[in-house]
Amino acid sequence: MTSFSAATVDTLPIARHLDRLSALAALDGRRVIDVGCGDGALVRALARRGAAMTGIEIDARALAPALAAPLVADERYLEGRAEALPLGDASVDVVLFFNSLHHVPVDLLARALHEAARVLVPDGRLLVVEPIAAGGYFELTRLVEDETFVRAKAYEALGRATDYGLTAVAEETYRNPLVFxxxxxxxxxxxxxxxxxxxMIERHRAELRAAFEVAAEQTPDGYRFHQPTRANLFRKS
Known part of the structure; x- marks a missing residue:
């Protein structure tokens, strides 16, 4: 596992999340769970690409936007938490944490990785995609919430993945374009x-708006940022 220097942010290759997810984990036809699926946008996008998707969120309120969206395939949604996944042993091919592992309480990160290993089939894959705490977009968002500590702890937890029968396969860093x-x-x-x-957003709105205008690159499509991202792929031994 490698550390990351903020000074190298601008040298990272530009790539889109969906392309990297598909390349790293070969999701077509696989049973995939998206832990912390939010509004289900990624669930639907991967379902369109042929994955058998299950989105997981902590409660009915959090799942409401995903459930309200029209189905694009046979995707489904379940209530559950990373540290207590509502699935049987060896029941999925890929566990995906997409910008969500750092939202797991620090004292439950080990349990969340143990649960990921539990539900994976032998030779299954764990793919963790996390934003790096560096760069202009991070500096903008930290005006509302500074996630430096929790992102670092999530990455540290991945360094102990072998404790749960998970073997590191690949790590890559890139910049994902974000356009608003x-x-x-x-x-x-x-x-x-x-x-x-x-x-916090309401309290800092004027400061946020001003910083947004300065930090973003204005394009014909809108305001663009490049979010530095780290993807870690593991195999269940």
């Missing part, structure tokens, strides 16, 4: 990640 129509769209995304952020 305007500041309002950016704020909506920021709040959707965690509704508890709403008071």
């Amino acid at each position: 129509k305007d500041y309002t769209a950016f704020e909506a995304r920021l709040a959707a990640v965690d509704p508890a952020r709403a008071p």
